[in-house]
Amino acid sequence: xxxxxxxxxxxxxxxxxxxxxxxxxxxxxxxxxxxxxxxxxxxxxxxxxxxxxxxxxxxxxxxxxxxxxxxxxxxxxxxxxxxxxxxxxxxxxxxxxxxxxxxxxxxxxxxxxxxxxxxxxxxxxxxxxxxxxxxxxxxxxxxxxxxxxxxxxxxxxxxxxxxxxxxxxxxxxxxxxxxxxxxxxxxxxxxxxxxxxxxxxxxxxxxxxxxxxxxxxxxxxxxxxxxxxxxxxxxxxxxxxxxxxxxxxxxxxxxxxxxxxxxxxxxxxxxxxxxxxxxxxxxxxxxxxxxxxxxxxxxxxxxxxxxxxxxxxxxxxxxxxxxxxxxxxxxxxxxxxxxxxxxxxxxxxxxxxxxxxxxxxxxxxxxxxxxxxxxxxxxxxxxxxxxxxxxxxxxxxxxxxxxxxxxxxxxxxxxxxxxxxxxxxxxxxxxxxxxxxxxxxxxxxxxxx
Amino acid sequence: xxxxxxxxxxxxxxxxxxxxxxxxxxxxxxxxxxxxxxxxxxxxxxxxxxxxxxxxxxxxxxxxxxxxxxxxxxxxxxxxxxxxxxxxxxxxxxxxxxxxxxxxxxxxxxxxxxxxxxxxxxxxxxxxxxxxxxxxxxxxxxxxxxxxxxxxxxxxxxxxxxxxxxxxxxxxxxxxxxxxxxxxxxxxxxxxxxxxxxxxxxxxxxxxxxxxxxxxxxx
Numbered sequence: 007x008x009x010x011x012x013x014x015x016x017x018x019x020x021x022x023x024x025x026x027x028x029x030x031x032x033x034x035x036x037x038x039x040x041x042x043x044x045x046x047x048x049x050x051x052x053x054x055x056x057x058x059x060x061x062x063x064x065x066x067x068x069x070x071x072x073x074x075x076x077x078x079x080x081x082x083x084x085x086x087x088x089x090x091x092x093x094x095x096x097x098x099x100x101x102x103x104x105x106x107x108x109x110x111x112x113x114x115x116x117x118x119x120x121x122x123x124x125x126x127x128x129x130x131x132x133x134x135x136x137x138x139x140x141x142x143x144x145x146x147x148x149x150x151x152x153x154x155x156x157x158x159x160x161x162x163x164x165x166x167x168x169x170x171x172x173x174x175x176x177x178x179x180x181x182x183x184x185x186x187x188x189x190x191x192x193x194x195x196x197x198x199x200x201x202x203x204x205x206x207x208x209x210x211x212x213x214x215x216x217x218x219x220x221x222x223x224x225x226x227x228x229x230x231x232x233x234x235x236x237x238x239x240x241x242x243x244x245x246x247x248x249x250x251x252x253x254x255x256x257x258x259x260x261x262x263x264x265x266x267x268x269x270x271x272x273x274x275x276x277x278x279x280x281x282x283x284x285x286x287x288x289x290x291x292x293x294x295x296x297x298x299x300x301x302x303x304x305x306x307x308x309x310x311x312x313x314x315x316x317x318x319x320x321x322x323x324x325x326x327x328x329x330x331x332x333x334x335x336x337x338x339x340x341x342x343x344x345x346x347x348x349x350x351x352x353x354x355x356x357x358x359x360x361x362x363x364x365x366x367x368x369x370x371x372x373x374x375x376x377x378x379x380x381x382x383x384x385x386x387x388x389x390x391x392x393x394x395x396x397x398x399x400x401x402x403x404x405x406x407x408x409x410x411x412x413x414x415x416x417x418x419x420x421x422x423x424x425x426x427x428x429x430x431x432x433x434x435x436x437x438x439x440x441x442x443x444x445x446x447x448x449x450x451x452x453x454x455x
Numbered sequence: 456x457x458x459x460x461x462x463x464x465x466x467x468x469x470x471x472x473x474x475x476x477x478x479x480x481x482x483x484x485x486x487x488x489x490x491x492x493x494x495x496x497x498x499x500x501x502x503x504x505x506x507x508x509x510x511x512x513x514x515x516x517x518x519x520x521x522x523x524x525x526x527x528x529x530x531x532x533x534x535x536x537x538x539x540x541x542x543x544x545x546x547x548x549x550x551x552x553x554x555x556x557x558x559x560x561x562x563x564x565x566x567x568x569x570x571x572x573x574x575x576x577x578x579x580x581x582x583x584x585x586x587x588x589x590x591x592x593x594x595x596x597x598x599x600x601x602x603x604x605x606x607x608x609x610x611x612x613x614x615x616x617x618x619x620x621x622x623x624x625x626x627x628x629x630x631x632x633x634x635x636x637x638x639x640x641x642x643x644x645x646x647x648x649x650x651x652x653x654x655x656x657x658x659x660x661x662x663x664x665x666x667x668x669x670x671x672x673x674x
Contacts, residue, residue: 256556257535259557260464260556264466266559267467267560268466296538316547317539323551324509324546324552326573347538350540350543351539353539354539354542355539384651423465
């Protein structure tokens with residue numbers, strides 16, 4: 007159905023327009039008919055008057071009075087006015103005629119007489135003038151039967167009604183157009199807030215905002231509240247699921263630590279091996295919990311500047327004898343399109359890794375890459391790594407130097423996170439001498455709210 | 456050097472305390488956040504090992520309250536949550552370093568050593584004053600390159616004084632930092648130990664500042 011695809015505003019407009027067209031057409035016809043009827047009554051009244059006046063004279067049976075028959079309306083004296091009268095006898099001889107009708111033959115109506123011996127109707131005369139004819143037969147005696155005919159100018163009425171119809175069409179057409187536009191406007195105004203709501207929900211999905219924002223009319227304000235409640239309920243469910251797995255995994259860490267510290271003597275090696283396995287399982291399930299929460303990432307965003315400043319500050323505090331420098335140059339984007347914890351995890355591990363290898367300085371650069379990507383570069387002044395080592399270092403659990411503290415998972419975690427976000431990671435030699443890790447991650451420019 | 460261990464797991468707490476005592480520290484312990492907070496608030500510690508997940512009051516709150524009350528001792532947090540967001544939260548609350556569980560005891564000891572050293576304003580793990588050299592990592596003392604045998608008590612005393620060299624250290628301060636809270640504090644024992652220590656070190660290395668205490672200086 008094409009109709010089902012039309013916008014509600016357009017449907018309202020089309021339905022209203024159709025309704026208005028029919029309604030106004032009927033109104034126009036009705037008005038014209040009423041006006042026409044009123045005019046007919048009016049001229050009929052004048053013609054009746056004339057008819058009555060003539061009948062009065064005929065009934066007087068006075069030859070003298072028949073010599074000067076009255077014309078009560080001046081139009082009966084005006085030649086060719088269409089307003090005529092005549093009196094004929096039974097033998098069709100003319101007894102009297104109006105001064106306006108010299109040389110004009112009044113056509114005969116093809117109608118039956120009613121019970122008052124009257125008949126009336128419209129007819130064209132020989133000159134194609136449209137006449138209104140009122141006629142009455144007067145039976146004075148068997149021989150004296152008079153036919154009195156009075157006419158009025160029907161062309162005048164028709165022209166008048168035509169003009170009225172024309173004007174009515176113009177006025178009603180204007181009214182129709184005005185009402186249709188008004189309906190369209192009302193529909194637009196009414197659905198405006200819905201469109202705004204939909205745009206706001208879209209903003210949440212694309213990460214422009216965390217909640218549905220804005221003022222809405224009472225009819226849809228509850229919908230906004232419900233959507234926001236749904237969003238936070240969803241967040242809570244995810245958070246809870248994540249926390250349960252997290253609590254389980256974290257809860258196991260203390261007992262593992264205790265066992266590890268307590269082990270001495272014979273058989274310790276075997277137990278250490280089993281503890282390592284347990285620890286690996288714990289780590290894997292923690293990862294899965296994080297990943298499960300991440301697949302449902304909605305509109306989470308992270309302020310690149312604030313988040314990197316925080317990491318830089320913490321890194322400086324943890325490594326007071328080294329220098330962490332941070333440069334933020336952002337124009338096309340300002341937010342990482344993803345979870346703040348994941349950003350902390352990526353940058354934290356990158357800088358931590360740089361710290362482990364550096365001789366004294368680590369440099370962080372937060373730059374815009376494209377309109378939808380940011381680039382994070384972490385460099386150190388350490389020894390750097392060779393080409394062959396670069397490919398293995400990104401694999402989880404690989405460590406190039408067992409003597410450096412830490413689990414050796416740092417860059418592996420970063421590499422995994424970056425791929426989850428559809429970004430890319432690149433290793434290079436820094437002009438500071440050591441390793442340069444460049445990470446490209448999705449980013450957006452937050453609209454000013 | 457006196458360390459406070461706040462850890463609710465009884466076994467882990469014991470293991471930490473044993474390892475610290477073995478490494479020559481004096482240790483106080485607490486098993487919940489409230490007790491830990493009280494001890495840290497009232498006793499002078501050279502470092503604190505603080506678990507984050509504690510009963511009664513969590514570690515982050517304890518730490519924040521200490522810092523609000525201008526308690527500036529170095530704090531090492533122990534946490535099972537090893538995501539960077541958790542670490543950042545701990546450091547923001549005022550921690551100086553963190554160790555993620557499960558940890559190697561050596562790592563905790565190394566970090567505590569570094570924290571104590573850093574809070575004394577020293578850059579290296581070895582402190583050298585005149586002919587005396589103290590290796591905090593190996594708990595060894597040499598004079599002009601020759602190893603000197605010290606008892607753990609003597610080592611602790613010397614280590615504290617060398618970490619705070621060029622400063623006058625009162626007997627009370629020494630007692631507070633060298634004995635745990637249950638020790639019967641009699642400052643005479645300090646004098647006995649200082650006397651023994653002096654015999655093993657160059658003359659005038661430990662000077663007596665009359666009425667105030669002792670001072671270690673390079674002269």
